Amino acid sequence: MDDLGDAPATTPLLSVVTPTFNESENLPILVEELHAALDGIDHEIVVADDDSPDGTWRVAEEIARTDPSVRVMRRFHDKGLSAAVLDGMSIARGEYLAVIDADLQHDPTALPAMLDELRSGADVCVGSRATEGGGYGDWSASRRFVSWVATLIARVLLRVPVSDPMSGFFMISESAYARAAPSINPRGFKILLEFIGRNRDLRVAEVGYTFRTRTHGETKLNGSVIRSYLLGVAELRLGRQVDPVFLLYVLVGLVGLGVNSLVFTVAEAAGVPTITTGLNDAIDPIEGSFALSVMVSILVLFVLNNEFTFWEERYRGWKLAPAFGVFFLMSLIGTLVHVAVFKYLQSIGFLLSVLGADWSRVAQNLIGAVVALIVNWYLNSTYLWRRRQR
Ligand code: GDD
Ligand code: MN
Numbered sequence: 011m012d013d014l015g016d017a018p019a020t021t022p023l024l025s026v027v028t029p030t031f032n033e034s035e036n037l038p039i040l041v042e043e044l045h046a047a048l049d050g051i052d053h054e055i056v057v058a059d060d061d062s063p064d065g066t067w068r069v070a071e072e073i074a075r076t077d078p079s080v081r082v083m084r085r086f087h088d089k090g091l092s093a094a095v096l097d098g099m100s101i102a103r104g105e106y107l108a109v110i111d112a113d114l115q116h117d118p119t120a121l122p123a124m125l126d127e128l129r130s131g132a133d134v135c136v137g138s139r140a141t142e143g144g145g146y147g148d149w150s151a152s153r154r155f156v157s158w159v160a161t162l163i164a165r166v167l168l169r170v171p172v173s174d175p176m177s178g179f180f181m182i183s184e185s186a187y188a189r190a191a192p193s194i195n196p197r198g199f200k201i202l203l204e205f206i207g208r209n210r211d212l213r214v215a216e217v218g219y220t221f222r223t224r225t226h227g228e229t230k231l232n233g234s235v236i237r238s239y240l241l242g243v244a245e246l247r248l249g250r251q252v253d254p255v256f257l258l259y260v261l262v263g264l265v266g267l268g269v270n271s272l273v274f275t276v277a278e279a280a281g282v283p284t285i286t287t288g289l290n291d292a293i294d295p296i297e298g299s300f301a302l303s304v305m306v307s308i309l310v311l312f313v314l315n316n317e318f319t320f321w322e323e324r325y326r327g328w329k330l331a332p333a334f335g336v337f338f339l340m341s342l343i344g345t346l347v348h349v350a351v352f353k354y355l356q357s358i359g360f361l362l363s364v365l366g367a368d369w370s371r372v373a374q375n376l377i378g379a380v381v382a383l384i385v386n387w388y389l390n391s392t393y394l395w396r397r398r399q400r
């Protein structure tokens with residue numbers, strides 16, 4: 011970090027921290043919009059830039075030269091959105107601290123209402139897209155869906171009292187920040203969740219705003235961010251007792267189970283014929299519906315585990331082919347276990363009297379799949395996506 015600017019004579023009421031990475035085109039507009047929105051409110055702007063290759067820090071320093079309310083932090087280490095926000099907050103001098111994206115997607119005109127909430131007793135005020143007066147703007151259906159799922163997870167698992175827990179737009183009082191900051195894990199994008207998920211006694215208010223479309227630069231949100239978000243939620247919820255990657259594996263396994271059951275049920279209804287391999291009396295005859303559901307779910311599971319669960323160890327390019335081959339073999343081992351359990355449960359008529367002929371078969375199939383999932387986790391995580399010691 012270099013030039014922090016000249017200290018103003020008095021401490022400002024509000025510090026606005028904005029994390030930046032390649033936002034050189036957006037930053038000057040943001041600063042103007044902030045000054046306009048905060049007219050009459052004593053404020054400073056702290057730019058926390060991660061040594062952006064596009065020179066955002068230089069643009070910021072240029073502005074700071076004539077605008078003493080702007081302070082610039084050029085960060086070289088521990089890069090990342092949350093870490094930058096926390097660093098910015100640590101040098102902020104205001105009684106209240108706001109965080110706003112620099113890409114103009116957050117609406118600065120919501121800040122005065124957020125400040126009012128804090129001044130009337132709230133510890134944190136969230137700029138929310140999902141409350142009255144808020145909106146997601148023109149988001150694609152897929153991005154809305156991802157956000158909806160992530161919001162649901164946070165609300166159900168963490169029971170946070172906000173409609174938009176992933177918002178990167180919020181304000182917190184200096185005193186609440188000082189109380190909460192020591193427990194925060196500065197990884198990923200979920201900085202607000204860190205504050206309110208770990209500190210249940212904080213009084214949280216919300217103000218609606220409409221998410222705006224990015225016009226310059228591009229988002230840094232990608233699949234790995236979603237993954238680290240889920241890992242973060244798991245850690246907030248369960249501490250470090252359970253391997254969070256195993257939880258992702260189970261989550262993916264559940265999707266696989268859903269696919270498996272769906273294909274199985276549909277194929278049963280469609281009357282897919284049985285297959286006789288002629289290899290082994292214990293295996294023959296194989297239910298066609300069973301074989302089909304296993305094939306489809308193996309493929310789905312490989313893709314999801316490679317792209318998501320074991321993202322850090324993922325295979326790319328030509329290596330995908332042998333990796334899928336190994337995965338397929340491991341899955342066949344799991345499938346043998348699956349078949350054995352299914353056949354056994356069928357032979358003893360497990361749950362037959364309770365569920366009837368059709369549903370007991372679905373249940374027997376499901377139980378076989380759960381046992382296979384555990385066997386496969388061991389094989390996959392030990393031999394295929396070998397995880398580095400952490
Ligand atoms: N210093 C720093 N370092 N800033 C970063 C980094 C980083 O590694 N990554 C992103 N930023 C800055 C961007 O320059 C921008 O000002 C802001 O953080 C948000 O980054 P985007 O890449 O635009 O994120 P987004 O719009 O996809 O995500 C926003 O919405 C999410 C929920 O929908 C953010 O507000 C997230 O916090 C939020 O969870
Ligand atoms: Mn953005």
